[in-house]
Structure formats: structure tokens, C-alpha cells
Amino acid sequence: MSDAKRKEDWSKPAAMAIPKGGYVGKPQQGRYGPIFPKTPACYGFSIMAKIIAGREPVFHEYARKIEAAVAADPHCLAILKLHYLRWVLFDIGGATYFMYQGIFDTDFDKYTEDAVSLFAATGIDTVFENLEGFPKDWKTNAPAFVKFVREHQQPSFLEYGEYPYVSADEIKKALALKASFSTMLDQMQ
């Protein structure tokens, strides 16, 4: 068993303190820059940015759009390898800020272009277009998109996992297995 495997024990809840800056030791290099570490809460980001004044209704409209898109095709976000996404609006000194927090299973930039393509292809107008400083050519310029995301990422200083390092696919497989066993036991009656 490799060191990485030994460390990633789902049965032992784990917490990780993360040094200032968000990296543990020398960060691994990804295609678009250094990669934030995998923690007991898997990979993730917390992107915070100021919204363009007066655009708040667009964000609520976007929420309804995403809800409908996922209802129409429950797997439409599958390529993002997600566990959870949270979108938050909050005030600082009278201005509205936006937080986009995601927990997912691949490192920061592995599937970046896929994410950009997904947003572009599904016609989901991303709320990012209503953030100050977001590149207008994001649909065709992945590096500019990545740059914006990286500049607005606020790394965690502490993360915790009750079932650490487990991927969404592994969880889904375990649940499917459980369901299969239930069916099997039913058939044995």
C-alpha cells in the first residue's frame, strides 16, 4: 500500500490545519499554476468577489436556471466531479459580495476547460459574468478564466472530513452496493 493510500483512511475522521497561503509544503504544479492540496474534505475552492452593483436579481434568476437545468438533466454537472456547491451573497460595507464554494474530487485545474465548455455549451449564463473584473472572453479563453478564479480564491486554513478523502463516485458505488444487497436479501425471502 502506498503512503498516499495509507494516509487516506476513510474510517478515521481527520482534520488538517493549512498554512497561510493555502499550501502545505512545496505545492505540486498543475497546468495553470500551483495546486491547492487535497485535504480530508477533498479538493475545493472558495471564490469570493464583488458583484457589479445592482446585479443581485441576476443571481437569484441564475439559481432558478441551475435548479431547472439539473432537474432536466441530473447528470449535467457530472464532469465537474462534485460533492457539493454553495452559492452565497453577503454584504461588506454596503457592497454585495458573492461566494462560490465547491467541494470536488480532482485538483484545482484538472478539468478547468471542461468546466468552461460546460458553462458555454449548456447556455447557462454564469453568474461570474456579473462579477467585477471577470474576463468578457471567458468562453473562449480558459487561461483568463483560470486567472480570475485563482485571483479570487480564498484558501481554507482548516478543513475536516467525517469520512475523509472519499470521492463522490466511491460513495455512490457504496450506496449502489448497499441497494443491491437489499434487493438480494429481498429475493432470498
Place this chain on the structure above:
Amino acid sequence: MLELNDIQYIVLSRAPAVTGRYEFLTFRDAAGARAWLKAISDRVPSVEQVRKSTNENQSWISVAFTWNGMRALGLGEEALATFPEEFRQGMASRAEVLGDEGDHHPAHWRGGLGSGNVHAIAILFARDSKERERCVGEHRALVGRCKGVEVLSFLDLEATPPFEYAHDHFGYRDRLSQPVVEGSGDEPTPGSGAPLKPGEFILGYPDEIGAVEAQLQPSELGRNGTYMAYRRLEEHVGRFREFLREHGKTPEGEELLAAKLMGRWRSGAPLIHRPDKDDPALGADPQKNNDFNYKKEDPLGYAVPLGSHVRRMNPRDTAANMNRRRMIRRGGTYGPALPEGAPDDGVERGIAAFVICASLVRQFEFAQNVWVNDRNFHELGNERDPFVGAHDGTFEYKIPKRPVRKTIKGLPAFTTCRGGEYFFLPGLKALLYLAEVGG
């Protein structure tokens, strides 16, 4: 409309060659370098020229530059800054992204590759070794006439027997799955997908999302060129055969194991169509040997293991945005063939190939970083591509099988990266522009 008279032939055509040579050059004098380029440009054919005269030609030349090389030619800083970040950094600087660690690290690369001193490559393909020697003599005479131009190193290509079809030193049939560029006039074989927009492979044209990749400046540079990732991979033939003997047990078992690692029988026949027994006629039939998918046919990898080479390098209908990740491959084998049954002789042999794409970071680096070296690709846990992954003996390989899968632990490195560079392959007009630049 593709400008086939301005695109270097190598992007869209393959020379009918059995030998070749790559000459890696360094420039110590800008004027000398430009004189070399001006002279050799006459010998670099376009796609159109090669298509018209393939039968008469005996040899074919292509020319490409590293970022350092274009600076050494005298290209200005403003123009140099318009090249994408990964190309400016060069392949050696991207080692961590590409998985070039341990024995694969640029510190161990050969022939000056990755040192920053490779400025250009002249790629020669020839019908026979006599023609190759003639061309090399001609080229060395040219180099001798150009001040400050030096051959840093070279690599001779040799096809491996049997010569009837292209294959590598491990015996796998090659060139089975190549994307076709829209407007090139080529027809994709069944299963190879519809022709792709030229901008995926050639600069200055719209790509699959209707965009034109970030423009190079001045505009003379940005049309009809492309990027090439060069990889020199040593194939450890003795080690590979020993592995097959150890884990395959019988000759049939060895062949099946070889097929499970690749996803195809060595004949080229797809495992998905022939999961139990080879079918060389199918392997040789381009109308049938690439016509398959995975999502419905083999979702769990019982025929083609999820981590097999062909399933990683071209996941077909099991990956998103495949049309944005395709690459054109060129190149060949080098080094003498190791006869069957002979002990490993310690001589280097392998594949020296170019990956052609419009965006190194989106296409080549993605493939290396995610498909090849992501240990958790398809939730595999502790695997890398069995052939081109960065191996150090700690990874495993899982072969799905009912009732219980087979897991091979401690997969050895069947290949070692011995060198690489990122090159810019300009269009023909751009070659002439570079030959006059700054002078």
C-alpha cells in the same frame, strides 16, 4: 478554407519513409541562424506540394523552433511575449505537470534536450538509408556554412521489422486512430469521429468552439503554424517481455496480457470486438479496426481495462469534450529491433514522436497530466498509463474479470522518457518571415 500551400506537410501528411533523422540545432549567432533557415526553407514542402509529388520524392524535411530558438533568431521580445505560457516555459520546465519525475526527469535527458540549448529541429524522413545519408551530408555542409549554427545532437529513426506495417518495439501495430482535419480532404475511418475544425490543430482557424486560439503577433507568425510536443521514449523491450512471461504464464496468456495492457491485440485488433482471441485480419482492416466505443459496449472494462493505454489516450464516448483534446501524432521508432528470445542488450530503442496540437496546455498537457498520469483516473486508485505513464515500480494494474479482477502490483516502467521539447512549427510564409526577422 485550409491554406494547404502554406502548412508544413507533416501536419496533415505522412511521408512513405522507413528511415529518418532528427537534427537538434543550437544557434550562437542570429545572422548565421537566419542564413540557415533561409537556405533550408526551400527544402520544406507544404501539404499541397507533398500531395502532388509524393511518388517522386525521396526525402521530406520539416523545421520547427523552441521559444529560445526564436529569440536566438532575433525575434523581438514583443512578438515572443505573444506565445502561450507553457510554450515559453518549455517542456523541461513543465516536468511536474507532465509527470517527468525520477528516471524520467529532464536532468537525465539525452542529447542536450531540456537544457535550454535546443533552438531548432530539422526533421528528415527518407525512403531509405542511402537517401538519409545524402541528406545528412547536405545538411551538415549547410550547417558548416552558417556561422554559429551547431548540431547539438541527432537521432536516427529506423522502422522495425516486419516492415509491412507500422509498429513499435513491443510489437503493437501503430497509427490506428488519427483525427481528421476538416477541409484536409482526408476521410476519417469508421470510429475515428467526424472531421475536426482546423483550429484544433492549426493556428489561425476557428476551433471546435468557434474560437481562434490566442493570436500570435505579428500576424505573419500566427497563420498555418502549430505546436509540437516532442517525446523520446525508450522502450525496455527485455523488461516488457520478461513481465509478459512472468504474469502471462503461457504463450496465449502472454498475448492476452499484452492486449489487456494496450486495449488492443498486438495485431491492432480491438479487444472490444475480440475479447478472447486475436484476429490479425481485423487488426489490419482500417474500415473495422477503430470502430468502437466504451460507454455501452464495455462500461466496466471487462474487455478493455479502464486503465489500458488506448482507453486512457482516447476515452472516446466516456470523456467530456473529446473534440477539444484530440492530437495528431507523427514520428517513428529508433534503435535496432531486439530479436524475439534475445536477452536485453542494453542498447537504447524506442519511439521518438511528435504530438501536434493548437494548444499544448489544453491538449498535450491535459492528456499527460490527466489521462496518462492521474493515478485516480476512472477511480482506479493507484494506476498510471501502463506504457507512457511515469512509473517507478509502485503502481498497479487492474484487469477486470468475472468473478474477481486480476491485480498486478509493482508494474515496472516499460518506457523511460529520454528527452523532449516544445516546438513551434511555423507555416511556410512564417518561416520566411523568421528568416528575415531582426536582420
